[in-house]
Amino acid sequence: MTPLPRLSRRTPSRDSAKHTFLGFTVTPLVLYMAFWTLFPMVWGFVLAFFDYSARRAGGPILGLGGDNPSVGLQNFQDMLNTAPDAPLIVRQFHISLKTTLLFAVLVLPLNLAITLPLAVLIDSVHDRLKGVFRTFFFLPVLAPSVGVAIMWGYIYHPQRGLLNGILGQLSGRLIGVSWTGDESLMILGIPLALLAVIVAYLWQDMGYNLVIFIAALQSIPESIRDAARIDGAGPWQLFRHITLPLLKPTILLASVFTMISSFQVFDIIQVLTQGGPNDQTRVMVIDIYNNAFRFQRMGWASAVSIVLFLVVFSISLAQNRLLQTEWEY
Amino acid sequence: MRNAAMTKRPARARNMRRWLAYAILIPASLIAALPFVWMVFGSFKTGREIRQVPPTFFPEQFTLDNYQTILSDKDLPLGLFYRNSAVIALANVAQVLFTSSLFGYIFAKFEFRGKRVLFWFILATIMLPSQVRMIPGYLILAGLGLLNNLAGMIVPAAVDAFGIFLFRQFALSIPNELIDAARVDGASEFRIYRSIVLQQLGPALATFGMLTFMFNWNAYLWPLIVLTEQDVRTLPIILTWYSNQHANQIHLTMAASVMVIAPVLLVFMLTQRWIVKGITLTGIK
Secondary structure (H helix, E strand, O other): OOOHHHHHHHHHHHHHHHHHHHHHHHHHHHHHHHHHEEEEEOOHHOOOOOOOOOOOOOOOOOOOOOOOOOOOOOOOOHHOOOOOOOHHHHHHHHHHHHHHHHHHHHHHHHHHHHHHHHHHHHHOOOOOHHHHHHHHHHHHHHHOOOHHHHHHHHHHHHOOHHHHHHHHHHHHHOOOOOOOOOOEEEEOOEEHHHHHHHHHHHHHHHHHHHHHHHHHHHHOOHHHHHHHHHHOOHHHHHHHHHHHHHHHHHHHHHHHHHHHHHHHHOHHHHHOOOOOOOOOOOOHHHHHHHHHOOOOOHHHHHHHHHHHHHHHHHHHHHHHHHHHHHHHO | HHHHHHHHHHHHHHHHHHHHHHHHHHHHHHHHHHHHHHHHHOOOHHHHHHOOOOOOOOOOOOOOHHHHHHHHOOOOHHHHHHHHHHHHHHHHHHHHHHHHHHHHHHHHHHHOOOOHHHHHHHHHHHOOOOOOHHHHHHHHHHOHHHHHHHHHHHHHHHOHHHHHHHHHHHHHHOHHHHHHHHHHHHOOOOHHHHHHHHOOOOHHHHHHHHHHHHHHHHOOOHHHHHOHHHHHHHHHHHHHHHHOOOOOOOOHHHHHHHHHHHHHHHHHHHHHHHHHHHHHHHHHO
């Protein structure tokens, strides 16, 4: 008879203990996220419909209105103005959108073309050396991207740079190519400065996918590959018909992460070229940063960041689609 | 006989492939290390040698002067900037690990009103590029007087949506019996979190903690916006500032870069096991 009342007393008190615990933890979380996450999100979207500068006083609510007037959809309508005589900030937006897409579209295949074979090679060496090679290629991921950019600045330096030095040695002449500063230099219609920035970015970024691919390769049982070898499969066939299909989900996921982060590139470009020469490396985050914090056009910058959001979001959606079809079979 | 031949041939082929792999990997890793090597060599060259055309690869006249110049530069109190970076990174690791594990556990093991909406919102913020919140975030800090204040880097960073999501996944695998047993023993809810949940999440805490530290230590864009006065700046900001100031003395900026990059790289190298584990586990960038 004694346990029953004890139990029935204990359960409500236990429930109230849980209640108190949740009250003291979840309530602050909700308040915190409302203020530091939801509020800035909403504010960011609202700003895109205003001509806003933090330097102007504006109306009583968040400085909106008054000297910071509402412009409705004007910012977005301006973005659609593709005339050659469109205002400079509109043309710069177009350049930044194009440059960002070009950057991401070039980075992804180059990244995979380096990291996949490299991962297969590293996976095939002696176990003890795997870690050594992985560290070598992974190290740049750990370095601050600012440091990486400065380092590459020393390589691209027109007079004192390593690259021109090597080319000079090989050709026996003095080479003074300005890798990141001459807007007239193009390869296949792509500005040389953009390619130079991409190389530096790849050098830092490839370690991510490399370790992901090495981990995925190690999870493929050796028995599957041995079976294929006994059936007479060569290394290429093995890679093409066994390794690649088994890696496909990992490759897809890594591709999406690579895409999304390359759309948000800033550090390396800001330090190496600041978006130059002549806006040839002006990506969207550089455009947002310059408009918002150098020229105080925060309304316009917010509108640009919404476009960036839409681009990134649509890629995330496409990723979900792809992964779902992947799971089906 | 036939058996032996069959096992021998793949083994020999495997060795062949290995040597081929080394033949490609060794030069490739040397090329990958070249930017580091170039910078380190450059930091030991004299100002005269660095201006030579064509440039030298190995320092002809090895010197430590560049490091001495930097260490005695009164405009560059490196200790202060190391301290600023460390304060921000350590504070954020501590609070992010606390909130991620606590709320990951709560979302995994508790039912409450509005839980689904709240969790959906957290997932949505992961998908949102941080640049969308950047401008209002700056305006809020300006309104609170937290610009040019280390607190401006810490206060808005207490909750990491991805961290909560990640730790929820880990906390799901904590056996309910373990938690219920502690409840029967009369442990308070917070005590259960502190002594059972944290213990169970231990390895994930180490991994995610390293990633968070690295992310904060290397951050550039947000501190560039928030910390514009010299004495509150972090190492990445100060490094770009210094190399802009001394653009014509790259022997000095190379030494400064080494002093900023090398120590942290060493720490990360020693702990890279956890970082690699974290990346392969989460795909985080």
